[in-house]
Amino acid sequence: MSAAANKTRLVEEMKAQSGQDPSQCFQCAKCSAACPVTAAMDLLPHQVIRYLQMGMEEELLKSKTPWICASCFTCAARCPRDLDLARMMEGIRLSMLRCREGNKFGPADLTPEQLEKLPQQALVSGFRKYNK
């Protein structure tokens, strides 16, 4: 699939399925200031939106950032444009899980000690977020 066709699809899908239009972002970077896990990201949250605006989908799909995002909703709470970046991150993850790489993480990736100690909630949410 060509890059252009892909781009339209990701952003169009994003608007339809999450109500988020990246073009509404004015790049104030408040989201990046709010995000608690930027240290581990290769693209800052506002840069992810900039890439979406520019249609740089291939680069986005290679980025670590969407997998580091913890869906904590802090960015959305602070955004002066009322954008929900957590939903956009979900869209990028889903785009990978649904049509590209398949599952990212499963029970085999856990040690027996982790399986014993982790709350059930962590296992269910991990599997839900990283698998299809």
Place this chain on the structure above:
Amino acid sequence: MRYRYFPGCTLKGQAKNMENTTLAAATALGIELVELEEWQCCGAVFPLYEDELISLLSPVRTLAAAEGEPLVSLCAACHHVLKRAQELMQRNEDARHKVTEFLEIDYKGEGRVLHFLEVLRDDLGFDKLAEMIKKPLEGRKAAAYYGCLLLRPSKVMQFDDPENPTIMEDFLQALGAEVVKSPYRTECCGAYLSVTEEGVAADTVARILDSARKAGAEMLITACPLCRYNLENCAAEDGKEPVKVYYFSELLAEAMGLQFDDLMAKAIERRRSSDVGSS
């Protein structure tokens, strides 16, 4: 005061103590929590793309099972998923049709969906709660840790002010504790990243604990089993002044003077009477 109660999977497993202490305290407070029959896991995360309908089946089935009565949960994640699924059912007609038709149920988004802390604040009242405290937590320096899921997105959760919440502090005050405010009380603990990216959670947790320590807290309360796991397991705490982590309900039961054996007995008794009540 009667409520339908959704425990969620973690409260029957790793977080059993949150359930035991809550049920015992509720009984003593005259709050009736009737466990839903044949409930299943809420799904743990709310789907952020609205075509992920399959993730909505379980929470919507749960919402409908409350039959219009107020539905209470204790786990912050469960409450988050249920509350947001309800809002989606109220707002997105297409999703509602598909989900309810598939489940063969009739649900339009009705009923109150509450966290137990909201029941204490809004229905019982913290002043009333304070009057029922037998062993106030005098001199215990306790801080609230809210995390993400109860507060955000605030338009949907409507739990408290997302930047400056007070419900947990007010709760601690009612228990007679010395309330300490820590600046990182609404920051994310790293959530399920502790499963896939341990280093990230080590960072977020260290900031939260250090901030609480600096503020003078000797303990933190949470309503989320995953927050508790992360706070207790992810940061290297060697040689630092310890900050203990409790479920809010553990302190509640303690302040109400309920002994652990007592708790177990009352929880079991409760279960029995709710079985009789609902059959």
